[in-house]
Amino acid sequence: MIGAGRYRRDIDGLRAIAILPVLLFHAHVPGFSGGYVGVDIFFVISGFLITGIIAREVDEQRFSLVHFYERRFRRIMPALSLMILAVLAAACWLYLPGDIEGVPKSALAATLFASNLWFFTDTGYFAGGADVKPLLHTWSLAVEEQYYLGFPILLMLVARFAARWRSLIVGVIAAISLALAIALQRDTSGFTFYLLPTRAWELFAGALLALGAIPAPRPRWLREALAWSGLLSVAFAVIFYTRETVFPGITALPPVLGAALLLHSAPGTSVGRLLSLPPFVGVGLISYSLYLWHWPLIVFTEYATDAALTGWTAIAVVAASFIAAILSWRFVERPFRDARxxxxxxxxxxxxxxxxxxxxxxxxxxxxxxxxxRFAPQVLQLAAGRTDISPARKACHDTFARGAQPCILGAKVRPDALLWGDSHGVEMAYALSLGARAEGRALIERTTSSCPPVLGYDAPKDARCARANQAALTAIRADPAIRRIYLAAFWANGEFDDPAFVAKLDATIHALRAEGRQVILIGPVPPQPFDVPRHLAHLARAGDLAQAQGVDRATIEARTRNLRALFARWQARGVTLIDPMARLCDARRCAIIHDGKPLYFDSHHLSLAGARLVIGE
Incomplete structure (x- = not known):
């Protein structure tokens, strides 16, 4: 067994290598697009250090679960409790009613070390995104504590009944966890990301080192090579991974193995000396408190300003995170760790x-x-725009993914129209159905999240999109009564203006026209740089609602240049164009409020009021 019983400065330096990318990634600092892998490095370090302590005490027949959890409580609870208390207080002062409701739920889960389970189940359009979850980062603490509920007992049982097979047993469990993570790496439910079964192997990677399962490299040149390989593996993930990287799973191997190589090989090497420098060690010492405080400070700042961190604001929040961490370490962590x-x-x-x-x-x-x-009626009315959605959204959206039949909206007659699109089409479909009902007609809604109605398009993270689109075309061909096809999607998302994508949309329109169907293209909806109902409520709260304005029109035109270039050609072929920008924007700016109602229910989905304005219902 190695790794237990002596302090290693390089491990505190490795903690700095873990926390700094996380902090800078969350602060949107360029060059750290994969900084989230710092959490995985923490898992490896934790598995290494804690396993070393447990295994040594078990081998010496002096391990006590009570003493173990006393150490865990000293380490975790004081700083965590203070942070949760501060988050609850800040949310009460700052958050609007629709946003604050999730905070006490997540605080309850974080207190009980079940926040990973809570955030795994907390899904849906109105659960709130990461930008309103100041305790989202506690999921990793929950994973660790759930691991340490069972792992000490496992080592005790193995010591009693199969001591010779300890490393093998731990290795087999780690391999099973890794295999499960790889098998489920494209799972979109959050299971692979949040839950212990697919994360445990990362802690076990450190545990195997502490148990001496891998012989220590002896030649100096080999230790140098392994240590530098580990550092470069971590750096590769931090620099080249992005939010679009399928993670975790096999992509977690470089940062996890890199951290393991550093733990195993860094002592006595140039990398070990680098990690042992005072700045790295200092950051490593406060890394736990820095992890606790940085995320709430970022979330609350972005919430209050309705903008992502940039420039001096980002610098100020990073500095505030360090100040909070130093104070927490000095006046909370250190005193509570002192058993005297x-x-x-x-x-x-x-x-x-x-x-x-x-x-x-x-x-x-x-x-x-x-x-x-806490708020004036006007503030509440504007904030309630987040729920101004299609009453049929829950039942009718993503029916293909759920294996359900598409909804028919409007009058109770055979439908003569179909809206095919992604989530941007849901409110459009309902707005169209209001007019259809008044005329005694009906239409079918076929909408699939993050899946534009474009044949041949492969969604990066969801293979169901191509199948959903093919099913839509098959259904259209099978029903000659459907004469009009509406196409709606998040055309202005920054990705769909690629010439290759636009060419596929052109081919899709051609295929529908070849079937003899009328095609109505609902053009790009201008996305806003903030959550619209929240932004309007904040303005009203400050008495500045008259200053409400949306994104610059020229910005959206630049983001949809290739798509808009084909509008005239499509119209010449008989395609009808409904252009949201013509309804929502003047020559300079795009509107976000009309007749006192928010035109969006988030930053880029039109509210029902917005959809009715665009459709003309």
Whole structure:
């Protein structure tokens, strides 16, 4: 067994290598697009250090679960409790009713070390994105604590019944976890990302090192080569991975193995000396508190400003994160880790009391139902724009993915039209159905998330898109009563203006026209750089609603240049164009509010009010 019993400065340096990319990735600093892999590095370090301690004490027949959890509570709970308390207070002051409701739920889950389970199940359009989840980062703490509920018991049982096979047993479990992660790496539910079964192998990677399962390299040149390989593997993931990288799974191997190589080979090498430099060690010492505080500070700042961090704002938030981390380490972490100052009994009392208090506060906030009394009626009315959606959205969207039949909207007659699109088509379909109902007609809605109605398009992370589109075309061909086809998608997302994509859309329109169908293209909806209902509510709260304005029209025209270049040609062929920009934008700016109602329910999906304005219903 190696890795236990002596302090290694290079490990604190490795903690800095883990936390800094996470911080800079979340702060949108260029060059750190894969900084999220820092969490995986933390998992490896944790598995290495904690396993070394447990295994040594088990081997010496002095391991105590009570003492183990006392150490865990000292390490985790004081700083975590303070951060959760601060988040609850800040959310009460800052968050609108529709946004605050998720905070006490996540606080309750974080307090009980179940936040990974909560965020895994907290899905849907109105669960709120990461930008309103100040406790989202606690999912990784939950994974670790769930791991440490069972792992010490496993080592105790193995020591008693199969001591000779300890490394093999741990290795087999790690291999199973890794195989599961790879098998499910394209899962879009969040299971692979959030849950322990597909993350445990990363902790086991460190555990195997601590158990001595891999012989230590002896030649100096080999240790140097392995250490530099590890550092370069981590750097590769941090620099070249992006939000679009399928992760975790096989792509987690470079940062995990890189961290393992550094733990195993860095001592006595030039890399070890680099990681042992005071700046790295200093950041490593405060890394836990820095991890805790950076994310809420970023989320609350972006929420208050309705803008992603940039420039001096990003610098200020990063600096504030370091200040909060230093204070937390100095006045919270260090005192509670000192058994001479705070005995074990007090630690358990504090932990129980803190958990009880946080649970009670969270439940009280939940009972208040968003606490709308904090705001004026106009603010609440504008914030409620987030729920101005198609009443049929839940039932009718993503039917192909659910294996359900597409919805028929409008009058109770045989449909003569079909809307084919992604999530941007949902409210459009409902707005069209209002006019259809008044005329005694009906239409079919076939909408699939992140799947534009373009034949031959392969969604990067969802193979179902191509199948959904082919099924739509087959259904159109099989039903001659469908005379009009509406096409709607997030055309202005920045990706769909690629000439190759536009060519596929052109071919799709040609195929529909060849079937003798009338094609109506609903053009690009201008995306906004903020959540529209929230932004309008913030303006109203500050008395500045008259200043409300949307994105610059020229910006959207530049993002859809290739698509718009074909409008005239399509119209000449008989394609009807509904151009949202003609309805929403003047010569300079695009509107975000009309008759006192938000035109979007988030940053880029039109609300029902917006869809009706565009469709003319």
């Amino acid at each position: 100052r705070i005995p074990a009994r007090r630690i358990f009392q504090f932990t129980g009391g803190a958990m009880a208090l946080l649970c009670l506060l969270s439940l009280a906030l939940l009972a208040m139902g968003g606490w709308p009394q």
